[in-house]
Amino acid sequence: MTPISLGLVGLGTIARNQHLPALAATPALSLAAIASRNARLDDIAAFYDVAALLASDVRVDAVSLCTPPQGRFAQAQAALRAGKHVMLEKPPGASVSEVQALAQLARDRGVTLFATWHSREAAAVEQARTLLANATIQRVDIAWKEDVRHWHPGQEWIWEAGGLGVFDPAINALSILTRILPDPVHPTGAILEVPANKQAPIAAQMSMVTGAGAPVEAVFDWRQTGPQTWDIRVQSDLGEVVLQEGGARLVVAGVAQINASDAEYKRLYARFVDLIARGQSDVDLAPLQLVADAFLLGERRVVEAFVE
Template identity: 70%
Template sequence: MTDPISLALVGLGTIARNQHLPSLADTPTLALKAIASRNAGLDGLPSYHDIDALLGAEPDIQAISLCTPPQGRFNQAAAAIRARRHVMLEKPPGASVAEVQALADMARAAGVTLFATWHSREAASVEQAREMLQDATITSVQIHWKEDVRHWHPGQEWIWQPGGLGVFDPGINALSILTRIMPEPVHVTAASLEVPANKQAPIGATMQMVSASGIPVSAVFDWRQTGPQTWDIIVETSAGTITLRNGGAQLFDGDTQLVQAEDTEYRRLYARFAELIAAGQSDVDLSPLQLVADAFLLGERIEVAPFHE
């Protein structure tokens, strides 16, 4: 057996504690050895204020997992790549398409792995849905992604600032599934962005898309839904309806449930990261981020009521 790959986690917020830490603990091919975070540390591990301090003090760390907000992540990832460390990026992989492309070029030149992750693609039903749709005659696709921002992102002001994506932070999860299960590319034709008067990023959005062969795809994203949350993708085909529910955890063929499984998305991401490092490969698919960028380019901005926590 080979020794596990030594890894440092940068950013120790909610997603890191709820998903990354337990997933790393269940991934024998990786070993968490250090933390970099401005405001937190982890008992039993060396902790540093920022990635520069970590890189200087921990020359044996082989890989870095970045769980920080997308704004400013380019500099962190670039520093890790220059130090010849493999890098895993939380979604969205960056604040812009071009900066992640630049990181991919840097990683290739440095001979290290860059993994731009899309955790929702690892939901239990996604690959089976992809297989079912490969030879299907798809007639339309609808996305309904609605949740309560106060529950999922309390006090996170960065998410409302330029580069934070607003409602597209969860919405990009749906787009990552869409771009995985569709047998052909889609592009944006129109969008609307509902932006609170006191914020810079949208709280609601709609998108109209179309595939290369003309299949219509529509999406509705909303951060104002209370009560039960909605994360559904409905695919109409000539043979019936295929539905991914609960963010891809459940799969239905008509009324027949085919899949329901527990959440192992981040465990699968970390296993994949270790595999990529071992193979000397990178995985940087920017199609979900490109769709969001195009929605901002083509979207009609609609000012709505101010948002307050």
């Protein structure tokens, strides 16, 4: 079978650390071109932007976008209009409505659009989903705390409007939450702590509730140094079900069930290949909608300026 020829747009940290190794491990995909303003790869056709890539003679069947969410709509729109299958790094866009528009365009053009949530591919997420499918959820607590200076050094876009701030990592927790719970959730309130010199929050608290009335409390913080915290604790009639280390580790009623290494992006690209083969799209906007709701409902509190 001829591999799917793919163009990778954006060659920053996430592309180099995750996308390139995952592509190399996916025989059904062949990296044919790079579009990046500042970076190149040896022996791979390189272009300044996606427009130049699409206008070239290099054949690409699909495009994977690893650029910041601001401005990504135009890139995805151009690729879809050119008849290319498109994979979106998370968050899939700067707004819910723009991704909805892309989904409609993909349907109209008969191509695949895949809005990815890499944390859903963590090793323990699907088993947690299966365990909780018929459980009675009593309460959920999320603690997602990390050091922005370590994970996003010098990335100013993430502090700008549309960059999400602390919700860039927090949306990973929300993507897991909306995958494992058998009942939808909606926010009832939020507090957004915004540095005096930035547009996006450095910390946030969200109060949510499931359709059955169980409370969900989340604390997100970008100021944690030392060991990082990525935990979701679900109290249920099965006992406590805990996802740790971003979904890589599962503990049920105090007993460890899964503790596995990272293969999230390999699974994402395998899913992309499968969606293309089936002529389907996968655009679940539930995590992004929760973030949008937090900004709608959130009380904004100005905190001390952030200095890199």
